[in-house]
Amino acid sequence: MANKVLVFIEQRNGVIKKASLEAAKSGSDLADKIGTVSEAVLIGSDVDNAGLLGGYGIKKVVHIKNSELGNYSSSAYADLFAEYANESGADYFIFSNTSMGKDLAPKIAVKLDAGIIVDAVNLDIDGENIIAARPVYAGKAILNVKINSAKKIFTLRPNVFAAGEASDSIAEVEIREVNSPNLSTKVIDIKKSEGKLDVAEADVIVSGGRGLKGPEHFNLIEDLADALGAAVGASRAVVDAGWRSHGEQVGQTGKTVSPTLYIACGISGAIQHLAGMRSSKYIVAINKDKEAPIFQVADYGIAGDVFEILPALTEEIKKIKG
């Protein structure tokens, strides 16, 4: 069938990423709306339960398989995806805007001569066109854009499109063994950051700023984060001061995040910080200055001392989490 929708499914260690379930659901919803079918392309070595993608509306999963493809290789993944894309005759391509998606999708755009829109937070169908909304200037403005080429690639911001509950449907899985993939660029090792949750993927984030007065007080943030099962974030000021690593920075020159719950502690809310977290579903601010801009975007605020409030909040959360 022409103008099929192809969804790229990301796996790490053989496990399909949550963001890919969101992409699968969005891809199959899109296919329904434009009257076509959705397929998923999975590249890797052994992968668990690919058929379960059927629960998110995917009819068929093509698993391109080689023992060397367990880790990401931009050269091999781009070649293999583009080859199948051409064979399938698909016109629409959905990726997650993850570190892998952002690296891979543009290479495929060149190979397929496709227009590419990255980091979409909404897809709307308007007659013949798909209008994507995407934040620009780190969310200080929203751009509505469309693609004027036959082939169209969209990458979707994680945590924004709902995957929903999976149905019982099981997708057909076609395994294609491939030989000698092009490994001219390949991942040879992965260094995990000490088992910590990453702000880019977390559902709940507890962030600290200059109000913590020094790196030695970040244990207050970490304790609350542990109690909530949350990731630790930081403002640019404390990253620039060397209190925390850049990987934790939220804001325009750090990570743009949209968790369900964002708790800002001792953060006044510089414009570049607000830009990176304002799309969070619920925002809590704890800051002693009640005029701080962070309260303008917060759903709930306590205008008080973080040193007094954080331990109390951690205790209260522990009580209800048991």
Added chain:
Amino acid sequence: MKIAVCVSHVPDTASKISVGSDGKTIDPNGVTFIVNPYDEFAIEEALKFKESKGEGEVVVISVGPDANKETLRKALAMGADSGVLLKDDNYRDSMSVAKALAVQIKEMDARLVFFGKQSVDYDNSIVGQLTAELLGYNCISVVVDLKIEGDKITAEREIEGGREVVETSFPVVITTQKGLNEPRYASLKGIMAAKKKTIEEKPAAENINLIEVVQMKKPAAKQPGKIIGTDSSAVPELVRLLKEEAKVI
């Protein structure tokens, strides 16, 4: 060996952004433009590479209007050898920017190319990868550590929850992330020297956009929330609201 660094000229991250009268781009009035922050890491890494080799030429390239010369001049003041402005006053999508850059990089035969991982205006974070693919170069994006030994390139790139160690070879495009290095400040001597360095100007390759901007708008304003207290006595109420009203814990 020529080393290319592709830079963009963007609004300061402290700028307020308002939508221009065309409803598709920002209103530049009152906005200060700066070197894209991620490009400073790209410039620094190129200079470090040249210094470690004791030879080479660092050429900074930008696509856009005359105003981009300001950013090119700053890169020259940091120590880059020359600049190229690929002139175009009109909006370009990422692919169209990449095509203009690819033509220039090919012409000057640079086999090591640096980009900032993302421009903080349109936030696309794909121009480096697109340019690499157009040129048939290898590419590693979002790099926080880089080692080049002979023809072997080993980089660490930031991913969710850690880093990937990636191996590749020349020719290559590297896109740089904060943490890779500490960009130098331009010295007074550097600023004076930059005035004598050349910025070549030429028209950018044909502008063909695949992406059309329909509208730019401000994000929906958030309802101001409520301040529920000023000390820890407000904590039980906060937790109740999060549990019962927001249903997020």
